[in-house]
Amino acid sequence: MEFSKVCSTFESLEGTSSRLEKTDILAKLLREADRDDLPLLVRLMLGKVLPSWKTEKIGVGEKLLVKAVSDISGVSEKEIIGYLKDTGDIGLSVERAMRNKKQMMFSFESLSLDGVYEALVKLSSMEGKRSQEKKLKVLAGLLTNATPLESRYISRIVVETMRTGVAEGTVRDAIANTFGVQPEMIEKAFMLSNDMGLVSQKAFDGIEALSGIRLQLFRPIKMMSAQKVSSPADGLKIAGRPCALEYKYDGFRMQIHKDGDKVEIFTRRLENVTGQFKDVVEAITRCVRGQCIIEGETIGIGEDGRWLPFQNISRRIKRKYNIDEIIQRIPVMTNLFDILYLDGDTLIELPFIERRRALESIVEPDDEKISLSKMILANDETEVESFFTESIKKGNEGLMIKNLKSPYVPGLRVGNMLKLKSVLESLDCIITGAEWGTGRRAHYMGTFYIAILDENGVPVNIGKVATGITDEMLETLTNDLRPLIVREEGTYIHLRPEIVIEVAYEEIQRSPTYESGFALRFPRLIRVREDKGQEDADTIERVFDIFEEDGAY
Ligand code: AMP
Numbered sequence: 001m002e003f004s005k006v007c008s009t010f011e012s013l014e015g016t017s018s019r020l021e022k023t024d025i026l027a028k029l030l031r032e033a034d035r036d037d038l039p040l041l042v043r044l045m046l047g048k049v050l051p052s053w054k055t056e057k058i059g060v061g062e063k064l065l066v067k068a069v070s071d072i073s074g075v076s077e078k079e080i081i082g083y084l085k086d087t088g089d090i091g092l093s094v095e096r097a098m099r100n101k102k103q104m105m106f107s108f109e110s111l112s113l114d115g116v117y118e119a120l121v122k123l124s125s126m127e128g129k130r131s132q133e134k135k136l137k138v139l140a141g142l143l144t145n146a147t148p149l150e151s152r153y154i155s156r157i158v159v160e161t162m163r164t165g166v167a168e169g170t171v172r173d174a175i176a177n178t179f180g181v182q183p184e185m186i187e188k189a190f191m192l193s194n195d196m197g198l199v200s201q202k203a204f205d206g207i208e209a210l211s212g213i214r215l216q217l218f219r220p221i222k223m224m225s226a227q228k229v230s231s232p233a234d235g236l237k238i239a240g241r242p243c244a245l246e247y248k249y250d251g252f253r254m255q256i257h258k259d260g261d262k263v264e265i266f267t268r269r270l271e272n273v274t275g276q277f278k279d280v281v282e283a284i285t286r287c288v289r290g291q292c293i294i295e296g297e298t299i300g301i302g303e304d305g306r307w308l309p310f311q312n313i314s315r316r317i318k319r320k321y322n323i324d325e326i327i328q329r330i331p332v333m334t335n336l337f338d339i340l341y342l343d344g345d346t347l348i349e350l351p352f353i354e355r356r357r358a359l360e361s362i363v364e365p366d367d368e369k370i371s372l373s374k375m376i377l378a379n380d381e382t383e384v385e386s387f388f389t390e391s392i393k394k395g396n397e398g399l400m401i402k403n404l405k406s407p408y409v410p411g412l413r414v415g416n417m418l419k420l421k422s423v424l425e426s427l428d429c430i431i432t433g434a435e436w437g438t439g440r441r442a443h444y445m446g447t448f449y450i451a452i453l454d455e456n457g458v459p460v461n462i463g464k465v466a467t468g469i470t471d472e473m474l475e476t477l478t479n480d481l482r483p484l485i486v487r488e489e490g491t492y493i494h495l496r497p498e499i500v501i502e503v504a505y506e507e508i509q510r511s512p513t514y515e516s517g518f519a520l521r522f523p524r525l526i527r528v529r530e531d532k533g534q535e536d537a538d539t540i541e542r543v544f545d546i547f548e549e550d551g552a553y
Pocket of ligand 1 (some may be wrong): 247
């Protein structure tokens with residue numbers, strides 16, 4: 001497929017906010033695509049280049065891109081950065097530079113989707129010494145043959161800020177329309193494979209191929225999210241009676257894939273952290289039988305045997321060297337609570353209580369390293385309240401309340417699994433910008449602009465937070481955010497929206513100041529959510545619900 005066709009489709013997508021129109025535009029493009037083009041095309045629609053199980057990154061920053069564009073257009077880097085300040089968008093800035101090109105090109109080959117993909121894969125495979133130089137060459141090669149419109153999208157693709165404003169549901173419907181299958185079938189295949197590109201290709205092949213998609217060991221799938229409830233009564237109402245109550249451990253979630261001695265561990269962001277958790281691998285191999293995909297919450301254990309809060313083990317997720325030392329220093333324990341796959345059978349459609357029994361049948365807990373999450377069945381509010389108190393006393397965050405009959409629904413925040421926490425109201429927000437601090441904190445970022453996700457999964461700001469941050473947190477946050485700096489304007493720092501923080505607040509108010517139309521009153525930072533990615537942040541829908549519940553109308 002001609003790359004220009006893909007770009008003009010993306011351009012028309014930008015021109016509409018109607019979901020139906022977007023679906024039609026996408027379906028038209030899919031209809032014209034060859035089978036081999038489908039996976040990449042679909043991933044690009046969702047703003048991604050590589051399948052989500054791959055760990056490689058394209059690894060091109062705006063700086064490198066601006067240099068490449070300047071080299072081939074003859075427009076100075078300073079001018080391009082000026083365009084960036086005007087437009088706030090790397091794609092539009094590069095496009096403008098390419099339109100103002102001062103150098104004539106003598107040979108020009110039109111780009112194909114295949115050709116662009118090949119260059120992108122090359123970029124993602126370049127690492128280490130002199131890789132920036134090599135990347136510059138590949139980029140220049142791509143851009144030389146690009147029209148100004150194509151350069152807009154190439155730029156957004158390589159710096160991985162595609163933000164097409166297209167939600168997964170829209171792509172699902174477009175694939176369903178194109179190949180004449182029910183959207184539910186596409187949805188199911190997507191849940192099992194976590195790869196919309198693969199799903200589109202199977203839909204092309206026919207219903208049989210599509211329904212043949214199965215969970216696969218060592219291909220992590222999105223994890224089921226929990227919905228927040230504010231009281232035991234609400235919990236019982238949604239989950240039904242009797243329901244299961246479990247400790248809500250303050251650790252981080254693992255999806256563990258096991259086949260004999262081979263074990264791999266994935267985080268909620270589907271990052272592979274097997275190397276950092278060799279102790280968990282050893283314990284799982286010892287205590288869990290069969291070929292399975294299971295989930296659990298891993299917590300840190302203090303010297304006195306007490307359970308440590310999340311912050312303590314977050315260091316273990318990041319650690320890439322001296323792993324044996326940190327394994328000794330911060331031992332962990334994994335509390336298993338769900339099973340998705342066992343010995344060739346997919347279990348996600350089984351009721352929760354049957355999954356739990358299957359899990360119990362393959363785990364031999366050793367209390368020190370591997371345990372089953374503490375669970376009881378409850379019928380009334382007093383039972384919930386006393387188990388909640390017991391759980392908090394043990395150092396947990398609260399309770400999980402689970403509907404006994406519910407299936408495992410990957411990715412969704414539906415009423416199957418509920419959380420009841422003791423802390424104030426809080427939201428998981430994405431950091432989109434920051435300001436440098438002043439005085440003693442001048443070397444650190446001080447104020448953070450925070451966003452939630454709109455209906456299309458795009459971050460929209462809801463306020464800024466500058467309180468509740470310890471010096472240590474500030475240092476870590478600044479270090480983590482530094483590589484995400486897109487550009488600076490005065491004291492304001494534009495950041496790539498990747499880091500999620502939990503923010504407590506007093507109240508949600510209507511506000512014209514922020515894009516979301518809402519603002520948080522007295523926001524304060526509780527903690528960085530290393531375990532969450534942009535897509536796990538809270539949504540405008542939830543903010544709206546809380547706002548309405550609080551009777552603010
Ligand atoms: P939150 O991170 O606040 O959205 O709460 C949901 C998270 O609680 C899950 O993703 C798990 O990481 C964690 N969790 C802790 N204990 C349990 C449990 N017993 N069952 C399920 N999730 C749990």
